[in-house]
Amino acid sequence: MGSRIVIYSSRLDPDADAMASRLTELGHQPVRLNTEDLPAHSAIRLTHDGGDWAGAIEFDRSGPPLVVDEVGAIWVRRPDRYTMSDELAADLHYFAAAETDHVLGGLFASLDVLWVSHPAAIRAAGWKGEQLQRAARMGFRTPKTLITTDPDAVREFAETVPGDIVVKSMTGPAGMTRHHTGWRDHPLGRRQLLTKVVGPDQLEGLEQVRYAPCLFQEYVHKAFELRVTVIGDEAFTAKIDAYEGGVPAVDWRKPGIALRYSKFRLPADVEASCVEFVRGYGLNFGAVDLIAGIDGDFVFLENNPSGQFAEIDRAVPELGLADALASLLVRGR
Structure with missing residues (x-):
C-alpha cells in the first residue's frame, strides 16, 4: 500500500477543489479521478498475474496518474457521468459505461486502503x-413520514399531523445525473430539489403523486x-x-x-x-x-x-x- 491520496469525484465539484488545494498546501499531490475523464479522456491499463492488481489509469489532462500500488486513501466525493468518445456509436454508450463501472467496481473492491468512504x-x-x-x-x-403514490393517502396523512406537512425528494440531482443521461441537461438536473410546504391548495391537486413515489413529512x-x-x-x-x-x-x-x-x-x-x-x-x-x-x-x-x-x-x-x-x-x- 502506498501513500497517494485519490479524490474520486467530478470536474465541477468545489469541495473536491478545496480538498485538493488543502492537500497540496500540506505537501501532497492528490490524484483527481474525475468521472468525466473516463473512459474517453484516459487510458486504463490494469493487469493481474496471480497477486494483487497492478497498473494505472492515465489521463489526457495534466496531473498525476492513478498508479494502483501507490494508493493509500480514496475520498469518494461526488462522481458524475462518464464521457464517451465521439467515435463510439451512441447505442453503445450504455454498454461502455457499464463496462467502465464494472472495472472501477472491481478495482475498488480489490484495494485495501482507507476509504472515505x-x-x-x-x-x-x-x-x-x-x-x-x-x-x-x-x-x-424523527418526523412522522409517509412515502406513497396515492393522493388520498397524502390527504389522510395531512389530517393526522398537527400543523403543516412538507414534501421532499429522496434522491436529488446528483443521483439523477449520475445514472440517467438526460438529467444533466434537464432543468431539474441543474438545481436543488428543495423541501416545500404542502398547503391546502396543493392538497386538492395531488394527481402527479401517482407517477412516482413521494416522501411527505410533518413540518x-x-x-x-x-x-x-x-x-x-x-x-x-x-x-x-x-x-x-x-x-x-x-x-x-x-x-x-x-x-x-x-x-x-x-x-x-x-x-x-x-x-x-x-x-x-x-x-x-x-x-x-x-x-x-x-x-x-x-x-x-x-x-x-x-x-x-x-x-x-x-x-x-x-x-x-x-x-x-x-x-x-x-x-x-
Whole structure:
C-alpha cells in the first residue's frame, strides 16, 4: 500500500477543489479521478498475474496518474457521468459505461486502503427510509413520514399531523445525473430539489403523486438547524440560522435567504449518537442534518454520506473541517 491520496469525484465539484488545494498546501499531490475523464479522456491499463492488481489509469489532462500500488486513501466525493468518445456509436454508450463501472467496481473492491468512504458503504447508507428507521431505533426523534403514490393517502396523512406537512425528494440531482443521461441537461438536473410546504391548495391537486413515489413529512417548527459533519470518530457541528420573511426558512438551501453559520456544541450524548450513526454504516464521513425544535428537542432529518463541507468550512473556519478531513486522508489506514 502506498501513500497517494485519490479524490474520486467530478470536474465541477468545489469541495473536491478545496480538498485538493488543502492537500497540496500540506505537501501532497492528490490524484483527481474525475468521472468525466473516463473512459474517453484516459487510458486504463490494469493487469493481474496471480497477486494483487497492478497498473494505472492515465489521463489526457495534466496531473498525476492513478498508479494502483501507490494508493493509500480514496475520498469518494461526488462522481458524475462518464464521457464517451465521439467515435463510439451512441447505442453503445450504455454498454461502455457499464463496462467502465464494472472495472472501477472491481478495482475498488480489490484495494485495501482507507476509504472515505467505500462506494458500497455510501450506497447502503443512502436510503432515506432506512435512515429514519435506524435513527429512531437509536433514540433520535424523527418526523412522522409517509412515502406513497396515492393522493388520498397524502390527504389522510395531512389530517393526522398537527400543523403543516412538507414534501421532499429522496434522491436529488446528483443521483439523477449520475445514472440517467438526460438529467444533466434537464432543468431539474441543474438545481436543488428543495423541501416545500404542502398547503391546502396543493392538497386538492395531488394527481402527479401517482407517477412516482413521494416522501411527505410533518413540518417540525424549528429554532434553528444543525449540520453535524462526522469525520472519522469526530463530530463538528455548525448551527444554521436561515430566515425568509423574518421567520425560519423551510429549507436553508434556498437561494436568496438570510443565512448565517456558527459553531455549536451539541450535548455529548447527541453528538455521540451522530458519530455512532455514521460509523454504523462503515462510513468515515457523514453530514447529519438535525433540527433544533422550538421545544428544545433535536430531530433527525437525514445523513448525506457524501455531503458538502467546503461552504461551512469557509464560513466557520474554527471548526477545522478541511484540516480534519485532510488529516484523516494523510494518515490513511
